[in-house]
Amino acid sequence: MIVDGVEMRGVGLGDAAGLAEAFARNRAAMAHVEPVRPDAFYTERGQRERIEGVLAERDAGRIVSYVLVEAAGGAPVGALNLGSLIRGPLCGGIVGYWVDRAWQGRGLATAALEEVCRIAREELGLHRVEAGTLVDNLASQRVLAKAGFEQYGLAPRYLHINGAWRDHRLFQRILHDDPPPG
Template sequence: MINGVAMREVSPGDAAGLAETLRRNRVSMRPFEPYRPEEFYTEHGQRERISGLLAERAAGRLRPYVLIEAATGRPVGAVNLGSIALGPFRSGGLGYWVDQAWAGRGLATAAVNEVCRIAHEELGLHRVEAGTLVDNTASQRVLAKAGFEQYGTAPKYLHINGAWRDHRLFQRLLHDDPPTD
């Protein structure tokens, strides 16, 4: 736990709290997010989204986590390790966000470090990748503090806030052990 916030796997019971937190942060997150339909910001929309996340987790392709304020039980962020690939690649893709009211307190860095620990110790992944918009310096700072290095730029990588946007690509190599499967 850091600053009274704990990280745990997301559950269906998080739907209402996530919907409220996402609605409250909608404007501040818009420049960094793909288009989201109105349903995304509702409890029902989050319940459906969580159901999909948990199905991906059951298939071994995703580890979805939520950051919870210990005093209130309210979600204040999320972090996902997705696109999990085993075999010779042994990699996963990282995504995260933190409630604007909690930004700058080290929550994202702590969550990213914990997900990297899980990726290494529980999943045996070799590397974790992340991409940020080229001008998202706050997210780039999080990644740098968590030991990620930039390895490239991807032109028109993701459709964000209404247009195809360039991204900086980062990775953190976790170990150099050979694959076990």
């Protein structure tokens, strides 16, 4: 259990219908922080195809992906991806996350980020985890700070969000200073 009756587990094809419903329910609220998505993204089929791609990337060692679900009924209430996994001298990855608007403000995103950082260090052997937020996304910046991330830069026109290239504040969490695995 992460917090408040919510569990975090690896995403699977069985999550497609629930994630489609959750994304559709949060579509308007997330539009300002998300890429423009085709209507198919918000369908079970669209989510099944997306998850199939994520699972292929996971099997190739490039991503780990989690869904946050209500412990009682298993309905998705958020998700986290730790992707762009790089080994060797960098030994890091980039995290992205979202939480259903009905579940925000309960510490769920912070607890999930802390758990992903634990996994990144203890199971994946990563040195650092990075994240980016839109410059005006103060709520997400607070979440990252609570989870031990520190701001380290500004990336002009970093991601194409809501129809335009947007500036992002960059954050990092250094997990340890051990040398990379041999």
